[in-house]
Amino acid sequence: MIKNSILTLCVALCSLTASAQFYVSFSGGYAFGAGEKEFGTNSVLGPTGITNLGTFEGSYGEGVQTQLRGGYFFNEKWGVEVGVGYIYGTDQQFQQVAGILDMKTRGRAFGASLSGIYNITKNVYVRAGVLTKIAGKTEAVVDLTLPNTLTGAGDLKADYTTDFRGEFPLGFIGAAGYKFPISDNLSLFAEVEYMAINVTRDISELGDFSATINGTTSIPASVLAQQLTTGPLAATPLSDLALLLQDELQWGENGLPSPEAPYSSIGFNFGITYSFK
Template sequence: MKNQLLLAIALIVTTSISAQFYVSASGGYAIPSAGVLMGQELNADRTEAKNHYGSFGEGLNTQLKGGYFFNDTFGVELAFAYLHGSDQVRDSYLMEEGVITEVTDAKAYGRAFGLSASLVYNFNEKVYGRFGAITKLGGRTGAELTRENATPFGPIVTEGKLDFHGRPPLGFIAALGHKFKLNDNFHLFAELEYLGINVTRDNSEFTELTINAPAVPANALGAGHPGIPAATWNLGDAPLNHPVYGTLYAPTKTTYEDELSTSNTDPSKTLSETVPYSSFGINFGITYTFGKKGE
């Protein structure tokens, strides 16, 4: 019993001596880990289409971290991160009876704040690994589009900007890194990081919207019809349904639901969809380790 007590005390003392707090800052760039179809782009004369794959997790990121090592091998880490996502091609087109009736040129990008909690394991004095969970604290997916809808009187041109907001997700994060010692307190590091996370959309909203509709000549809709002049509408004053052109745009705000009746007629509600934020990245940074307890 006495020997066991002495062993326990020795273990506590050893752990206490080697326990360390640290903080670090890093920056890096990430590429899609498993790109999904983002858009279909037409060439200049609209005779060929090209698929574009990607992830909203692609782009520049920065991280601020704080951690605690219980001993020379095991530790825990909490990190706050910001992603400035790269543009993703979101072009699309609609073809009816062999004729292209709608073409959308669009780009979208992610902006996200994240929080992760990880376990850290030192393989040796230079190589370490970490893995844990990550969630999104805030941010949005922004999109900018120009859409042309063909009509017998000329195209209807819609230009708009949208913000998409998602539900709080939960994902997986893992990294393998190498440390370069500068002195007892400072280390430089480089690491490869994997991020596996998807975001389910919650709502979207137009922040800017302009619609230009062509004029309808007199008598074009029948004998004696006075015609309709060209019109331009902005956000908030465009009619959802036009007497000649029909539906001009999606509702100003759309909510995404997991379940909807098949008889739903509310255009402001649609089934939810998931967008990818998964990525592979490389980060470079610096770590400051506070003095060991007992020093």
């Protein structure tokens, strides 16, 4: 009885090992924003102040993405894989005041995933798992033009970039795809992939900065911050830009909000897989 059980177990293990295989894959594609969140406002400056014309929405998950994945199939149906990827996000219009402010934001992030994979047929598969961001940043690029009527010190022109780092997030990743075998070891694939993840803001740092008055006199970030928080600009949404002029700022403390940056997307990947048979 015991010998029969051992023999049965050995046969099962041999069968499992015979169909098991490691594989690696590389893919590239484009993702469109999903689960978009509200950004800033689209406004115009008039005689009575700034008038809100609407709001902008978007997701930093929109853009070109690449992935490198490695996995192991336990049998012909079930497998598990880990992956790393990079998203080069497209510019998102975040806030605008016609003729005065043009503020765009974009994602530059590395992610990692752990997923289970199931072969529905020899060609069709699905996978699902957890996703996180492991490095990268969200960039805010500000182009600001203030006339003398607002500054009282001359026409002011400023361009600067602020980088935002986020806390460790967790999200969902899922995909459905089709494989095109081209040899015993190589196959091409195409898939539709969905990512659902948000990144909570943690720290922001001032990057490139340039500002002048009347096109000649350079001013530091502290002077621009003062211009934005005193005088006629103090009571306008433009005063919030002063927060982005800090060398480093911790969000979620001292009354500062810590909003979530949307990185969800749905996109298409095309790639190649090599199986170690």
